[in-house]
C-alpha cells in the first residue's frame with residue numbers, strides 16, 4: 042500500500058485558514074489598500090470612508106474578474122492554436138456577483154421542483170454547459186451528454202475529484218475509494234474490484250433473506266395501513282450491505298435486536314452526511330460556519346469507535362490464520378476479511394468499508410423506493426411486471442440469477458426509474474491545473490469545442506441529462522419502461538450510451554452495478570409475488586407547493602414547457618436532493634421505531650399502502 046503524502050492529510054485548521062484567507066482577499070484587502078493609498082497621499086475621506094471602502098470591495102472584485110478573464114482568454118488561445126473555439130456562456134444575473142441567481146437557486150431548492158431553475162439558465166444561455174460565476178467564482182454546470190462523457194471517460198486524466206469535495210466528508214470517507222484520487226484510488230479500486238465481480242454477486246440468497254423479511258413486515262400491516270417504503274428499502278439495503286461487507290448484519294429490520302452501538306453509529310453516519318450536504322451549499326466558505334471546530338469530528342469518532350474494534354478482530358483473526366498456515370478463500374470471505382487479508386491498516390480498512398456502505402445503501406434504497414412510487418402512479422406497470430414475475434419465477438419460487446435474467450420487463454422498469462429518478466442525481470469534478478478543450482456539445486444546443494479553464498469546478502446534473510427531450514425524444518419526462526424494449530425508441534441510448542449514466546462511466550464507474558441490480562431485482566420479485574396493488578399515502582407526503590395538473594402539451598427543446606416543468610405537473614411527491622435523491626415527507630416517523638436522526642434525515646420517505654395478491 043503506497044504511503045499517503047502527509048501534505049495531503051486533512052487538517053480542519055488548514056481548511057479554515059484557507060477560507061479565512063479567501064474572505065480576507067475579498068473584503069479586507071481592498072479597504073486596506075485604500076487606507077494605505079489615502080494615508081500616503083494624505084487624503085481625508087471623512088463621511089465617505091465607509092462608502093469608499095464598500096466601493097473598493099466592489100471595484101476590486103471587478104478588476105479581479107477582468108484579470109481572470111484576460112488570463113482565461115490567453116489560456117484559451119494557447120489551447121485552441123489554429124482552431125476556432127468558443128467560451129462557456131456565463132449566466133447573466135440582474136445583480137452584481139449574480140447574487141440574484143444564488144438567491145433563486147436556494148429558493149428553487151427550498152420550494153421548487155428539483156433543478157427547475159437550471160433549465161431556465163441553460164435556455165437563457167442556449168448552451169448545455171454554463172458558467173454560474175457567483176461572487177466572481179466560476180462554477181461550470183453541465184447537462185451535456187458529450188461533456189459528461191468526456192470528463193468521465195476520454196478526458197479522465199484532465200479531471201480529479203479535487204480537494205473541495207474531499208474536505209466535505211473527510212471525517213467519514215477518509216481514504217475510501219470515493220474520496221481519493223491518484224495512486225491511492227487506483228489501489229483501493231484494484232483491491233475492491235474482484236470482490237464485486239459478476240461471479241460473486243450472482244449469489245442472491247443474501248438479498249433474498251432480507252427481501253423475505255421485508256415482505257413479512259409488509260404482510261403484517263393492517264389493511265389500509267400505510268408504510269414508509271423508502272424507510273423499509275433503506276433498512277433492507279443497510280442489512281444486506283452490512284452482512285455483505287462486515288459479515289454481521291446491523292439488523293435494522295428488527296429493531297428490538299439492535300444494540301445501542303449500532304444506533305449511535307447509524308445516527309452519526311446519517312448526521313455526518315447531513316453536515317457535508319449543508320457545507321456544500323456554502324462553497325469554500327463552509328469552515329467559517331463551524332468556527333468552534335470541525336463539527337464532523339465527534340461524529341467521525343463515534344464511527345471509529347464502532348468500526349475499529351470490528352476491523353481489529355478481523356486483523357487478529359488473519360494473524361491466527363497465518364500462524365496456523367491457513368489461506369483466506371476470496372469466494373467465501375466477507376469484504377472485511379478480504380480487506381484485512383490485503384493490508385494491516387485499521388484506518389484504511391475502516392474508510393473503505395464505510396465508503397462502500399454509503400455507496401451501496403442509499404442509492405439502491407432510492408431506486409427501490411422510487412420504483413414503488415411509480416407503481417402507485419402507473420398501476421399498469423406493476424400489473425405487467427407482476428405477470429412477468431409469475432410467469433418466470435412463479436408465485437412462490439426463489440429468484441435466482443437465471444430467473445432474474447429472464448425478467449426483461451422488470452429490467453426495463455428499473456432502468457426507467459434510474460433514468461427518471463436518478464439516485465445519484467448530480468456529481469462533481471475539478472479540472473486539473475491546465476486548460477482543456479471540451480468536445481462539441483450534444484445536439485440540444487449545438488456548439489463547437491469550448492474552453493474549460495484550469496482548476497475549474499465542473500458540476501454535472503445527470504438527472505437533467507436523463508430527462509432531456511433532445512436526447513430521449515419528446516416524451517422524455519414520461520415514465521414509460523416500454524421505451525427500453527422498443528428498438529426504435531431505445532436507439533438513442535444504444536447508439537450513444539453516454540446519455541444514460543446512472544452508474545457513472547469510465548475508470549470510476551460504479552463497482553456495485555451488478556450487486557445493485559441483482560439486489561433490486563430480488564426485492565422486486567418478492568414484492569410482486571406477494572402484492573398486486575400500490576397506492577401513495579399522499580396525506581403523509583409533504584405536498585409539493587405547486588398544484589399538480591395534467592402536463593401541458595407541446596414543447597420545444599427547453600422552451601415553454603421545460604421537461605422538468607412538464608414532469609412537475611404530474612409529480613405527487615416533492616423531490617429533494619441530498620447526496621442521493623429523496624422525496625420529502627411531513628415528519629420522519631418510521632415503520633417501527635425511530636432511531637435515526639429523526640427530523641433532519643435526508644432520506645425522506647414514500648408512504649405507500651399495499652394490497653396483498655389474492656392467493
Ligand code: HEM
Nearest residue numbers: 400401404405408464465543544545549551552553556557
Ligand atoms: C442503484 C444503485 C447505485 C447507483 C445509482 C450507483 C451510482 C454510482 C455512481 C454514479 C458512481 C460514480 C461516482 C463518481 O463518478 O464520482 C458510483 C461509484 C461507486 N459505486 Fe455505486 N451506485 C449504486 C450502487 C452501488 C453498490 C450496491 C455498491 C457496492 C456494493 C456501489 C459501489 C460503488 C463504488 C465502490 C464506487 C466508487 C468507484 C470509484 O470511485 O472507483 N454502488 N456509483
